[in-house]
Amino acid sequence: MTSLGASLDLPDYHIHTPLCHHAVGAPEEYKAAAAAKGIPEICFTDHAPTDTDYDPAHRMALGEFPAYCGMIADIRTPGPPEVLFGVEADYYAGCEAFLERWLPRQPFDLVIGSVHFIAAWGFDNPDERHVWDAVDVTATWRRYFDLICRLAKTRLFDIVGHLDLPKKFDYRPSDAALEEMAGPALDRIAEAGMGIELNTAGLRKPVGEIYPSLALLTWARGRGIPICFGSDAHQPDDVGEGFPKALELAYAAGYTEYFRIRQRRKTLLPLPPRPSPLS
Numbered sequence: 001m002t003s004l005g006a007s008l009d010l011p012d013y014h015i016h017t018p019l020c021h022h023a024v025g026a027p028e029e030y031k032a033a034a035a036a037k038g039i040p041e042i043c044f045t046d047h048a049p050t051d052t053d054y055d056p057a058h059r060m061a062l063g064e065f066p067a068y069c070g071m072i073a074d075i076r077t078p079g080p081p082e083v084l085f086g087v088e089a090d091y092y093a094g095c096e097a098f099l100e101r102w103l104p105r106q107p108f109d110l111v112i113g114s115v116h117f118i119a120a121w122g123f124d125n126p127d128e129r130h131v132w133d134a135v136d137v138t139a140t141w142r143r144y145f146d147l148i149c150r151l152a153k154t155r156l157f158d159i160v161g162h163l164d165l166p167k168k169f170d171y172r173p174s175d176a177a178l179e180e181m182a183g184p185a186l187d188r189i190a191e192a193g194m195g196i197e198l199n200t201a202g203l204r205k206p207v208g209e210i211y212p213s214l215a216l217l218t219w220a221r222g223r224g225i226p227i228c229f230g231s232d233a234h235q236p237d238d239v240g241e242g243f244p245k246a247l248e249l250a251y252a253a254g255y256t257e258y259f260r261i262r263q264r265r266k267t268l269l270p271l272p273p274r275p276s277p278l279s
């Protein structure tokens with residue numbers, strides 16, 4: 001059964017909670033929004049804590065992690081939507097010592113690996129956007145993809161979050177430079193058996209485009225990298241937002257399958273059919 005505004009039969013695997021200090025809405029409100037849109041399953045992936053002072057403004061403290069577990073456990077009643085438990089963990093130089101110990105001890109379904117910082121610069125933070133005007137854009141993107149290579153080599157994460165996040169404010173390298181610098185990162189992602197997400201948050205940002213671009217997604221497809229879908233919701237209305245466009249993008253890149261995940265094991269399924277204009 002479908003209803004007006006219904007989303008496609010795709011899980012939303014990227015959802016935040018107020019514990020990160022920049023999202024609003026209780027987990028049950030995100031779940032209710034997903035139910036109203038016919039989304040079959042959702043995974044909460046709030047910003048992971050660290051054991052250092054790395055970017056404390058945008059994540060729960062380590063001492064709040066039990067509260068996060070409890071919040072999600074409380075709404076894991078039978079669906080739809082099924083509720084999965086995950087985290088968006090930052091990759092940065094030196095993150096490995098903590099994550100190697102901590103991640104395997106948690107009952108996660110999904111661990112997203114994301115890069116939000118180049119050295120001390122939060123390059124996707126609107127408050128630090130002006131820095132883009134002072135840097136070499138292509139060199140900056142190259143540093144970013146070098147961090148993605150390192151992220152993949154750790155084997156700590158299931159997917160890469162928002163693979164071309166540096167485009168958020170529409171500062172971009174040439175297509176040729178992008179292909180040359182992203183190739184090694186995509187190779188490392190494929191070697192690690194990792195997936196990537198089609199993250200629709202970019203539609204709500206200045207760039208106005210899903211992460212990753214069609215070109216990147218096509219190169220990922222060529223390497224057999226599996227995909228999932230995420231809204232990167234920071235408020236309940238964001239859940240499932242942009243998924244019809246994301247499905248179109250997946251087909252345009254040549255994908256016919258996506259994966260669902262449980263306890264960090266991926267299972268491939270056929271993509272749902274493209275919605276017909278009259279349905």
Ligand code: ZN
Binds near residue numbers: 016020022047
């Ligand atoms: Zn966030």
Ligand code: FE
Binds near residue numbers: 088114161162
């Ligand atoms: Fe992120």
Ligand code: FE
Binds near residue numbers: 232
């Ligand atoms: Fe996120």
Ligand code: ZN
Binds near residue numbers: 088114232
């Ligand atoms: Zn994110």
